[in-house]
Amino acid sequence: MSVSIRLDSTELDDALVRLEPLLDFEPAPLMAAIAALGESQTRRRIETEKTSPDGTPWAPNHNGTSILRETGRNLLDSVASTSSATQAEWGASWEFAHVHQFGAVIEPKDAKALAFQIGGQNVFAQKVVVPARAFVGISAENEIEIRDLVTDFLGIGGLQ
Numbered sequence: 001m002s003v004s005i006r007l008d009s010t011e012l013d014d015a016l017v018r019l020e021p022l023l024d025f026e027p028a029p030l031m032a033a034i035a036a037l038g039e040s041q042t043r044r045r046i047e048t049e050k051t052s053p054d055g056t057p058w059a060p061n062h063n064g065t066s067i068l069r070e071t072g073r074n075l076l077d078s079v080a081s082t083s084s085a086t087q088a089e090w091g092a093s094w095e096f097a098h099v100h101q102f103g104a105v106i107e108p109k110d111a112k113a114l115a116f117q118i119g120g121q122n123v124f125a126q127k128v129v130v131p132a133r134a135f136v137g138i139s140a141e142n143e144i145e146i147r148d149l150v151t152d153f154l155g156i157g158g159l160q
Helices: 010-023 027-049 074-078 097-102 140-154
Strands: 079-083 088-092 104-106 114-118 121-125 128-130
Touching (some): 074 079, 088 097
Antiparallel strands (some): 114 121
């Protein structure tokens, strides 16, 4: 009686070749690239896309001008990113960025009404509701871009 065992390591060899980039992996450059991409995606959302990360179009503003860009570049100029070997972050540091991200209700503190001008006209209001116009987040398209960046970076394109 004889026993014969044959191993075909072709698939294992292919897998090892694909895993090779992970053996000496230094994550900091990848995290920096992800942070930069997230920052770029956020800037694109503010400048051209005008939708929340979930795809909801932003509510129009009173004057019909470019949403989140009417009064200057405060929000856009405050968009920034940072990263380390373990994380990638991006967002906006402007003191009123949260109002646009989450929305707000503005009411007078020490007066009977708010007073401001729109289009040169005086306006008095009991409250002003600023609708949420989320600009920070990851859309389905953003997720694909980040996944493609990671797989390209690691040389393992085509993974899902």
